[in-house]
Amino acid sequence: DGGDSFRIESAEKADRGTEIHITLKAEMDEYTQAHKLRQVIKKHSDYVGFPIYIDGEQANEQESLWRKKPSDVEDEAYQKFYQMMTFDFMPPLKTIHFSTDMPVNLRSLLFIPSKREANPMALRKEPGVKLYSNNVLIKEYCTDLLPDWLAFVDGVVDSEDLPLNVSRETVHNNRLMRQLAKVVRKRVLREIRKMSEKEEETFEKFWAEYGRILKEGFAVDPAAKDELEPLLHYISSKSDGKLITLKTYVERMPEDQASIYYVLGDDISSVKNSPHLDPFKAKDWEVLYFVEPIDAFMVSQWTETQGKPLVNVAGAEIELPEDEEEDSAEESTLSEAAINLFIGRCVKLLGERVTEVKLSKVLKDSPVRLIAPEEGAAPSGYDRIQRLMNQDYEVPKRIMEVNKNHPIIVNLSEKLEAAGDDAASEIVDLTIEQLYESALIQEGLHPNPAAMIPRIQKLLEIATKA
Incomplete structure (x- = not known):
């Protein structure tokens, strides 16, 4: 009647073996079709240790690659299996084939794909490895064995310790699964670490594809930081x-x-x-x-x-050991009055966009830099995050440090000194604005760099006047 109960009875039988007679519900008649039975066997029992026949033809592969010794498997066999499983015809970046009996029985064949983005034709559409119990598929996409930041790893994990009757819906509640997850995770990280130490070219490809994902794991998974x-x-x-x-x-x-x-x-x-x-x-x-x-x-x-x-290095608190030879070589020819005029002009022009304008003790080859004030500043990198996420972004107020020895600063200061503090100077004001906004771009804080174009064109016009 298609119910969930069964009975065992004595029977007369001339040959050895067991026969199982199953009664299907009417709406399940598709399971009487040979092609449907082959699909089910291929998915769940392709690698069981005995042949399964339908209409006289063997329907299962029977030999599981992951149960062989790695030394007995050719690279071509790995490639063929990976292609069959994923329909990805690019060779994987890394193949991880291992087995262990302690602390749990485990046979595993894992792959790191060459590309983070899956092939549109890929057979496997979701993250997670295939989970088997003694060659019988328990779960097609098992996400309980690896953390999200290793979800790009694909392949097979097989354990004889995992009972066949474990519910596929409650696999993640199984204590054994936690042990399996620990072993698999540790082995994958070990192989990635080994790749970074001994396979420089391969690791550079890996990092280009998956480095950001590992960084995300570091940022959001406190328990994984040491790993x-x-x-x-x-x-x-x-x-x-x-x-x-x-x-x-x-x-x-x-x-x-x-x-x-x-x-x-x-x-x-x-x-x-x-x-x-x-x-x-x-x-x-x-x-x-x-x-x-x-x-x-x-x-x-x-x-x-x-x-x-x-x-x-952009912190206001940066203090480096001073070099006496450097100090003596950095004596400025600019008068104190001239540089003070320039700083005053910056303060007047930039207004509340800066908290302070002061001479720099560290700049060598650059005219200015922007640094966060020590008090009340957001954590390092916070302003950049806010700009990238467009969360009501406002350009943060910064301290502008000035290099009094840089030719641009010297020229502007001398122009102001010669003309007087109150004299209007288009070139001075335009250049100060450009120095400030160029520094914003270098900090990754400028909300709209294209807005500088009219000013740059005006500076070019002034510079090219005969």
Whole structure:
């Protein structure tokens, strides 16, 4: 009658074996069709250890690749299995094949796809690995074995310890599942770490695709920080465009450097020219480039690593050991009256857009820089996050530091001194405005850089007058 009960009775039978007779409900007649039975067997019992026949033909694969020894499997077999499972014809970046019997029985074959975005033709449309119990599929998309920040990993996990009768809906409540998850997660992270140490080219491809996802895991999963921190990689001012770890950075620090320094920006080209790097270039100290939106979010709560403070080079509190030779070489030819006139003009022109205009103690090659005031400032990177998220963004007030030795500042100051403080000077005012807004762009804080175009064109007009 198609109910959920059954009975066992004695029967006369000439040959060995068991026969199971099933009565289907009327609306389930599709399961009498051979093609439907093949679909079910292919999905749930393709790798059971005995053949299954339909109309005299074997319907299951029977041999599971993940139960073989890795040394017995050719790369071509891995590739064929991956393509069959995912319909992704690009080779995976990494194949992870392992087995263990302690603390749980586990056979696993995992893949890291070459691209983060799935092929539109991909067979697997959701995150999660295939979960098997002794070659019988328990769950097609199991998301309980890996955290969200490793959801890009695909493949198969098989455990004989997992009972066949476990409910597919309540797999995540199983104590054994937590043990399996711990083993799988640990192994995947180990393989990624090994890739970063021994396969530089492959890891660079991996980081380009999945680095942001690991950073998101670091930012939102406090329990994962210790696991993920060794995997974080950044380009720096001394890495020649190569990725380095925080550990490598610390190993290269000079003895008189006590902190790890970073600069925030929108891209590598902009941070390379950041005025905040001036004193670090002069001292030949390395600075990490934080150029992804998630980096700004991370540093709002990430203040220490490798036992050392993590410091934004744009901070007002930056104090570096002074070099006597540098001090003597930086004597300015500009009169105090002239530079004071220029600072006063900046204060008058910029008004409430700045909290203060003052001489810089650190600038070398840049005319100005903007720094956050020490009191009442938002956490490092917060203003950049707010601009990126468009949450009622207003340009934050900053301190503008001026380099009195820079040719632009010297020229403007001398013009003001020659003409007098009250004299109108279009070129001075336009240049001050441009210096300020250029600094906003370098900080990633300008809401609309295109608005500068009329001013730039006016400056070009003045500069090209005969």
